[in-house]
Amino acid sequence: xxxxxxxxxxxxxxxxxxxxxxxxxxxxxxxxxxxxxxxxxxxxxxxxxxxxxxxxxxxxxxxxxxxxxxxxxxxxxxxxxxxxxxxxxxxxxxxxxxxxxxxxxxxxxxxxxxxxxxxxxxxxxxxxxxxxxxxxxxxxxxxxxxxxxxxxxxxxxxxxxxxxxxxxxxxxxxxxxxxxxxxxxxxxxxxxxxxxxxxxxxxxxxxxxxxxxxxxxxxxxxxxxxxxxxxxxxxxxxxxxxxxxxxxxxxxxxxxxxxxxxxxxxxxxxxxxxxxxxxxxxxxxxxxxxxxxxxxxxxxxxxxxxxxxxxxxxxxxxxxxxxxxxxxxxxxxxxxxxxxxxxxxxxxxxxxxxx
Amino acid sequence: xxxxxxxxxxxxxxxxxxxxxxxxxxxxxxxxxxxxxxxxxxxxxxxxxxxxxxxxxxxxxxxxxxxxxxxxxxxxxx
Numbered sequence: 001x002x003x004x005x006x007x008x009x010x011x012x013x014x015x016x017x018x019x020x021x022x023x024x025x026x027x028x029x030x031x032x033x034x035x036x037x038x039x040x041x042x043x044x045x046x047x048x049x050x051x052x053x054x055x056x057x058x059x060x061x062x063x064x065x066x067x068x069x070x071x072x073x074x075x076x077x078x079x080x081x082x083x084x085x086x087x088x089x090x091x092x093x094x095x096x097x098x099x100x101x102x103x104x105x106x107x108x109x110x111x112x113x114x115x116x117x118x119x120x121x122x123x124x125x126x127x128x129x130x131x132x133x134x135x136x137x138x139x140x141x142x143x144x145x146x147x148x149x150x151x152x153x154x155x156x157x158x159x160x161x162x163x164x165x166x167x168x169x170x171x172x173x174x175x176x177x178x179x180x181x182x183x184x185x186x187x188x189x190x191x192x193x194x195x196x197x198x199x200x201x202x203x204x205x206x207x208x209x210x211x212x213x214x215x216x217x218x219x220x221x222x223x224x225x226x227x228x229x230x231x232x233x234x235x236x237x238x239x240x241x242x243x244x245x246x247x248x249x250x251x252x253x254x255x256x257x258x259x260x261x262x263x264x265x266x267x268x269x270x271x272x273x274x275x276x277x278x279x280x281x282x283x284x285x286x287x288x289x290x291x292x293x294x295x296x297x298x299x300x301x302x303x304x305x306x307x308x309x310x311x312x313x314x315x316x317x318x319x320x321x322x323x324x325x326x327x328x329x330x331x332x333x334x335x336x337x338x339x340x341x342x343x344x345x346x347x348x349x350x351x352x353x354x355x
Numbered sequence: 356x357x358x359x360x361x362x363x364x365x366x367x368x369x370x371x372x373x374x375x376x377x378x379x380x381x382x383x384x385x386x387x388x389x390x391x392x393x394x395x396x397x398x399x400x401x402x403x404x405x406x407x408x409x410x411x412x413x414x415x416x417x418x419x420x421x422x423x424x425x426x427x428x429x430x431x432x433x
Binding site: 030031032112113114115116136139141142147148149187188192193215216218219228238243245246252253342 | 382388398400422
């Protein structure tokens with residue numbers, strides 16, 4: 001059991017804030033952290049000088065609009081069953097969403113695991129099953145393992161629409177974009193796979209601390225205290241608060257399976273544009289499982305949703321409530337952009353929990 | 356979406372396992388982790404174990420969960 005309570009961490013945070021004596025901006029780059037921070041109302045407990053800002057950590061939110069449009073094209077094929085994690089189905093396209101396509105007759109199923117999608121392919125051999133492979137390094141290894149199993153089982157009617165993202169290049173893009181960030185609350189479960197060492201080069205390059213942090217309120221407060229301690233002592237580096245699950249070297253086996261199936265490629269992010277070497281694509285030997293090739297999906301010109309400031313929210317340039325649509329035209333019931341759709345989106349979390 | 360939760364392995368057949376997540380038994384894949392036996396704790400994300408956990412660490416996370424009164428639902432598991 002922990003020997004220190006949330007109150008003790010808060011006390012440390014308040015003491016360190018005084019010691020640092022200036023404004024400090026800390027960014028979380030994980031939707032699960034965004035939700036955890038909002039749900040526990042942590043912002044209101046922190047000193048005024050300590051600002052928590054959300055970054056590009058919600059996989060659904062960072063999926064580029066034209067990727068959404070291509071998913072919609074796929075959903076309209078009569079012989080296709082789309083399998084997806086839940087949040088994706090309500091993301092608005094220009095004139096539709098997967099949810100709307102489903103109400104018009106498209107077969108779109110929410111699954112808990114890529115393995116569930118593969119089982120649907122085994123049962124529905126007369127249909128093409130496409131799994132929307134969205135997510136960061138936490139999620140990609142399991143999907144890669146599913147691909148290997150599908151190949152081994154010679155399942156021919158299963159493919160992936162790949163839109164994976166890698167978190168470290170996005171963190172670097174945020175810093176290059178000029179956002180003033182003093183430290184990163186590094187994603188706990190991405191770090192389980194990558195290891196805390198993954199963030200050391202970034203920490204050293206930008207001379208900032210990164211702390212791989214867990215998801216309970218006391219974890220997040222301890223992570224913040226560790227970041228502030230490093231800032232106060234002018235230490236940079238990649239540290240671990242979430243020692244219960246994160247190792248410096250992460251999970252090498254998960255990474256080995258990930259890179260047996262995928263290779264790194266450039267990727268387009270909502271709000272951040274194309275970031276070099278920030279995404280994954282299937283290796284050539286698995287290209288027959290690429291839904292874009294299998295269904296000859298066309299390239300789509302860049303699309304942006306009018307007036308939606310999700311891009312600025314994802315870059316940490318603004319807080320959700322600084323968007324003129326927030327809580328007015330854009331609510332979880334009538335979302336304009338994905339940050340209000342996903343339960344892990346910064347806008348949805350702020351709308352639901354305030355703070 | 357990067358939620359993961361500790362679970363206790365109750366049965367293993369090859370890379371397929373059954374795990375107990377806060378009293379709910381679910382199928383899980385063990386392809387991403389090495390040397391897991393029945394009785395071990397693993398961290399589950401989207402149907403895959405992504406890390407083997409020390410029992411004490413798993414129990415600590417579960418205790419923190421309970422402190423928060425986190426209800427077990429699909430959101431928690433996904």
